[in-house]
Amino acid sequence: MGYDAANEFGVIVLKPGIKLKSAVCDTEVLVIKAGGAGVVSCGGAPLVEARTGGKGAVDPAFADGTKMGKRYTDAAGTLELLCIKPGTGSLALDGVALHLKDAKPLPSSD
Template sequence: MKAGTKLKSAVCDTEVMVIKLGPGSIECGGAPMVEERTGDKGVPDPAFAAGTKMGKRYSDAAASFELLCVKPGAGSLSIDGVACQLKDAKPLPSSD
């Protein structure tokens, strides 16, 4: 896998674009994300069912991963079982 890869959740409608990639497994709803969804969707783990927001970036605590949500869903993103955080927008410089 490399930056620019599009991943889909196996348990909900969430789809993400990998912006920055580190070591570990990208998960959504408690299940590993896949490049191509096969078969029926499962059910998100209640511990990872906070949902995702379209157009928002998510990263892990070490900032080794950055994911851009391109389609929202019911599952929340995690790396190796540790929940990702919504990344804050960078403030724009003032234009005096």
């Protein structure tokens, strides 16, 4: 039996290791950390496992773009996504924009 990240209702169950794609731009992400529930979107449209057909249009309110190799997280730190392919849409959880995760400072080498 193959791995299917969607439950019986067609809702994607977020688990670490799942790759998701934007339905409206080229953005692709890898789920690093997933706790809690919510709808993850990019460019104003929910992320999908496999892109089918053509692309829709990016919502101007969610058009800040994504950057390759950067991690995006919510304010509570329950969701973390790694951008593996950049695009023009920006990521959001339940309509609230995700922000770039800050790098941990390295210890001083005094």
